Amino acid sequence: MSADPNAVHRYLEELQARICAALESEDGEAKFGGDAISGDGATFSRPRVLEGGPVVEKAAVNFTHARGSSLPPAATTDRPQLAGRPFEAVSLSMIVHPRNPHAPTTHMNLRLFSAGESWWFGGGFDLTPYYGRDEDCIHWHRVARAACAPLGAGAYARFKKWCDDYFFLPHRGEPRGIGGVFFDDLAEPDFATCFEFVRSVGDAFLPAYQPILARRKQAPYGERERQFQLYRRGRYVEFNLVVDRGTKYGLQSGRRIESVLASLPPLARWQYEYAPEPGSPEARLGERYLVPRDWANEPTAGSS
Numbered sequence: 001m002s003a004d005p006n007a008v009h010r011y012l013e014e015l016q017a018r019i020c021a022a023l024e025s026e027d028g029e030a031k032f033g034g035d036a037i038s039g040d041g042a043t044f045s046r047p048r049v050l051e052g053g054p055v056v057e058k059a060a061v062n063f064t065h066a067r068g069s070s071l072p073p074a075a076t077t078d079r080p081q082l083a084g085r086p087f088e089a090v091s092l093s094m095i096v097h098p099r100n101p102h103a104p105t106t107h108m109n110l111r112l113f114s115a116g117e118s119w120w121f122g123g124g125f126d127l128t129p130y131y132g133r134d135e136d137c138i139h140w141h142r143v144a145r146a147a148c149a150p151l152g153a154g155a156y157a158r159f160k161k162w163c164d165d166y167f168f169l170p171h172r173g174e175p176r177g178i179g180g181v182f183f184d185d186l187a188e189p190d191f192a193t194c195f196e197f198v199r200s201v202g203d204a205f206l207p208a209y210q211p212i213l214a215r216r217k218q219a220p221y222g223e224r225e226r227q228f229q230l231y232r233r234g235r236y237v238e239f240n241l242v243v244d245r246g247t248k249y250g251l252q253s254g255r256r257i258e259s260v261l262a263s264l265p266p267l268a269r270w271q272y273e274y275a276p277e278p279g280s281p282e283a284r285l286g287e288r289y290l291v292p293r294d295w296a297n298e299p300t301a302g303s304s
Contacts, residue, residue, distance in 0.1 A: 002117070002119070002191065003112060003114045003119035003191050004191065004195075005065070005088050005090050005112060005114055007195070008090045008112045008195065008198075009065050009090050011195075011199060011202070012063055012090060012091070012092040012110060012202070013046070013063055015092060015110075015202045015203075016046065016048065016061050016063045016092055016094075018206065019061050019094060019205065019206060020032045020048050020050075020061050022206050022210055023050060023056055023059050023061075023096065024050070026055055026056065026210065026213050026214060026217065027050065027053035027054065027055040027056045028053075028054065028055065029053055029054055030050050030051070030052055030053030030054070030056060031050065032048040032049065032050045032059075032061070033048070033049060033050070034046065034047045034048040034049055037256065042066065042067040042068065043064065043065070043066040043067070044064070044065045044066075045062070045063070045064045045065075045066075045256065045259060046062070046063045046064075047060065047062040047063075047256075047258070047259045047262060048060070048061045048062065048063075049061075049262060051266065053099070054099065055098060055099060055100070055103075055213070055217045056096060056097070056098055056099065057097050057098060057099040057265075057266055057267075058095075058096075058097045058265060058266045059094070059095065059096045059097065060093075060094060060095050060259075060262035060263060061092070061093075061094040062092070062093050062094065062259050062262060063091070063092050064089070064090070064091050064093075064259070065088075065089070065090045065091075066088070066089045066090075067086075067087070067088050067089075068086065068087055068089075069086050070083075070084050070085065070086070070087075073248075073252060085115045085116060086115065086116070087113060087114065087115040088113075088114045088115075089111060089112065089113050089114070090111065090112045091109065091110065091111035091112070091123075092108075092109070092110050092111075092202070093108075093109045093111075093246060093263070094107065094108050094109070095107050095262070095263040096209070096213075097233070097265045097266065098213060098216075098217060099217075100216060100217050100218070100219055100221060101130045101131060101221050101225040101226055101228065101229035102130070102131050102133075102216040102219035102221060102225070103212070103213050103216035103217050103219070104127050104128055104129035104130065104136065104177070104212065104216075105127075105128040105129075105130075105177070105233070105236065105265075106125065106126070106127050106128065106209050107125065107126055107128070107263065108123070108124070108125035108202075108205050109122075109123045109124065109125075109246055110122075110123035110198055110201065110202055111123055112198075118187075119187060119191065120184070120185045120186055120187040121183070121186040121187070121194050121195070121197075121198050122183060122184035122185065122186065123182075123183065123184075123198065123201065124159065124162075124163055124180060124181045124182035124183055124201065125144070125180045125181065125201065125204075125205055125208070125209075126163055126167050126176070126177055126178075126179050126180040126181075126182065127140050127177050127178050127179070127180055127209070127212075128176055128177030128178075128232075128236060129177060129178060129285070129289060130225075130228060130229045130232050130285065131225065131228075131281055131282075131285065132178070132284065132285055132288060132289030133216075134298065134300075135215075135300070136212045136215070136216070137178050137289065137293070137295045137298070138295050138296070138298050138300055139208070139211065139212065140178065140180065140208050140209075140212065140295070141160070141178075141179075141180070141295035141296040142295075142296050143204050143207055143208035144156065144160070144180050144181045144204065144208060144296070145160075145296045146204065147181065147200045147201045147203075147204035147208075148181060148197070148200070148201075149200065150193060150196045150197040150200050151193070151197050155197075156181065156296070159181040159182055159183050160179060160180070160181055160296075161292075162181075162182045162183060162184075163179040163180050163181050163182035164179045164292045166182050167179060167182070167239065168243075169235060169238060169239055169242075169243065170243070171238070171242065172235065172238070174235075174286070174290055175290050175291070175292070176235065176236065176239050177289075177290070178289055178290075178293075178295065179292070180208075181201065227269070228276075228282050230267055230268055230269040231268075231269050231270070231271055231274060232285075233265045233267070233268035233269075234268045234269060234270045236264075236265060236268070237264055237265065237268050240263055240264060247260060247261075247263075
């Protein structure tokens, strides 16, 4: 079965609307802005950005449907035979940076590339806490595991490991967060099954993230927690600018730079040779949460 970019377009636009409505509801005050942008007739883009809310400091939920004459290098890393080929790409890319340091940052991307008779899906979602909670990590990964059901046994373990390996800062020698699921070059067994899986991942995002945001958005915090959050956001910036293939694709394909960099946090900080105090909650992030764990099978007793 050949790819159906228009069906993916319809689903991702509807998912964008659902996610924006849910985040506005959690925030209670701020609203998403953004207009549909058409380029040269080959690209349709709808960037939606929320900024300055009492709960959501910044969120970007961007939809794009593009057609081009040549796939950029970042899209053909594993398919060099398609370099220079005309293509069609449909994607939804989103990021949420909450204001409260106890509420984790999250990211999701879902995309379809089609070039001639070749097509493939990519994407996934991951979670980046600043102050980890077992309860949140277990919930996140159990929802992620259930989302992988359309591809059968073994899919979650494979995509979880892929996520752990991908969202890693090699220059720091540490993960970006607690992971989730990540996949790329997915074209087996057929388009219908792969699209069912992509819809399952997209539909799982709000059930995975919204309960965590709701639990943590009113937690008390002070300047110490805020400064640590901004410091860890610096790692997020480093990953997106140095490692991330999606950012590289956006820059190479000539997309609108404001949309490409919309995932960056509004504020971040760097501190020379910073190290958290031993035994502190900040140190616990690295000791317990920034290491790969089988969270989906962790017991829930004693969660916080």
